[in-house]
Amino acid sequence: MNRYLHPLAWLAFLLYYVSEDVVSDTLDSHGFYLSVTYVLSMAACFYFFYPKVWKEAIQDKNPWSLIFWVPAGVTVFILSRFFLEEVILKWLTGTGNYRDPYTVNYILDNTFRPISIILLSLVAWLLKRQSEFKANRAVLEQEKITAELAFLRSQINPHFLFNTLGFIHSRVYSADPEAAEITTELSNVLRKAFSASEEDETTVHEEMEMVENIYGIMKKRFSGKCYVDFEVDETILEKRIEPLLLMPLAENMFKHGDLRSPDNPGKIFIGSQNDQLLIKFENKIMPGDAHDGSGIGLGNTRKRLELVYPSRHLMEIQNESNRFVVELKIPIS
Numbered sequence: 001m002n003r004y005l006h007p008l009a010w011l012a013f014l015l016y017y018v019s020e021d022v023v024s025d026t027l028d029s030h031g032f033y034l035s036v037t038y039v040l041s042m043a044a045c046f047y048f049f050y051p052k053v054w055k056e057a058i059q060d061k062n063p064w065s066l067i068f069w070v071p072a073g074v075t076v077f078i079l080s081r082f083f084l085e086e087v088i089l090k091w092l093t094g095t096g097n098y099r100d101p102y103t104v105n106y107i108l109d110n111t112f113r114p115i116s117i118i119l120l121s122l123v124a125w126l127l128k129r130q131s132e133f134k135a136n137r138a139v140l141e142q143e144k145i146t147a148e149l150a151f152l153r154s155q156i157n158p159h160f161l162f163n164t165l166g167f168i169h170s171r172v173y174s175a176d177p178e179a180a181e182i183t184t185e186l187s188n189v190l191r192k193a194f195s196a197s198e199e200d201e202t203t204v205h206e207e208m209e210m211v212e213n214i215y216g217i218m219k220k221r222f223s224g225k226c227y228v229d230f231e232v233d234e235t236i237l238e239k240r241i242e243p244l245l246l247m248p249l250a251e252n253m254f255k256h257g258d259l260r261s262p263d264n265p266g267k268i269f270i271g272s273q274n275d276q277l278l279i280k281f282e283n284k285i286m287p288g289d290a291h292d293g294s295g296i297g298l299g300n301t302r303k304r305l306e307l308v309y310p311s312r313h314l315m316e317i318q319n320e321s322n323r324f325v326v327e328l329k330i331p332i333s
Contacts, residue, residue, distance in 0.1 A: 014039045034097055037084035042117045045077040049121040051128065059129070059311060070118065077114035078107060132310070140307050182220050185213045201333075204270060204277070205237040207246040211268065214247070218254050227265035228253070236272050240333050242308045248297035249281045249326055256324065257283030272332060279328040285319075298326070305330070 017035040021027035053069045056062050082101060090096035098106055172179050188209075208230075218226045250268075253259075259266045266283035298317070305313045309330050318325040 010039060010043055013042065030093060030095060033089055033093065034085065037081065037089055037097075040084055041077055041081040042114065044080040045073050045114045045117050046121045046124075048073045048076045049118055049125075051125050054122055054125040055311075058125075073118055074111055074114050077117075078110045081110060082106075136307055136310050143307065178220055182217055185216050188213050201240040202243040203237065204232075204239050204241060207241065207243070208232060208237070208270065211246050211250045214250050214254065218259075222260070226254075226259045227262045228259060229265050229267050231267070231269045231271070233271040236270065236277060236332065239277060241277065241330065242304060245301065245304075245328075246279065248301045249279070249328070252297055252326070253281050253283045253324075256286055258286040259283060273329070275332060276329045277332045279330075280325065282323065282325045285322050285324050 014035060017038060018027065018032060021031045021035070049069070053065070053073070057066050057069070081097075085097040086101045098109075100106070168180075168183050170180075172183070212230075215226070215228055253266050253268075257266050258264075261284075264284050267280070269278070269280040269282075271278050302315055305315055305328075312331050314327075314329040316325075316327045318327075
């Protein structure tokens, strides 16, 4: 139905103007052509604003751009009407609309006519945005319900898993304290992950703790030959973000990254830029690993960002000169 909404609306406009001539008993072929050209001129002005101009002015918070766009939109209406009526229609029928369109009066007469259609384009954009918001919210709710059901079904497994990890820790501690410590760190990562899956938001600090625990495990796994530099702005540690957002990025780095050299370590940057949270993971790619950034973890992260921060996030992936970079920007809350 949505695909037919706009054509039906413009058809209704045309019928309205034609009906005015019918009521006044002035309808003829030339009057019908003028109604068509007038509606086409309004449509040109409408789509000049919808949806790009209103997205920039309202959604992207740049209202000052309207100082340029409103006069530009009025000009689009005037030029469209002039071209359709005084050039095309006059060429086809020998008669245009205005006796003398090449005057200032023509411009003045058409300056205020498009104001109503400009406001209508704003209303249409707001309704479209509200509809998209509701649709995304419905998808999010369904995703949340699905995740909650999966979590409830697996509750017994985490309980069994943590008990088993505790048992392994107690049995291996005397023989291999380092292995026991890895077991504890793994348990901490899993416990935080299960806990975060129940929350709508978490803090940057809690997300970083999971990444640091994973890093601790990887350092022990590779006998200390795993190097990652952390640069974290402490002023944003309590900012709230979507849970389990950093873990897929960290897992991707540790899976595909060549982190063996202290002179060329992986880099994790968490800070702020232009009122947005900036997250950046950078690493050298392991030789022989043709990593293209299309893995499940990064794909799922991109999908979640589109649902949680629609039109308010940026996720860029660079894979050049044997370096892999993921840069993420999301609103700070």
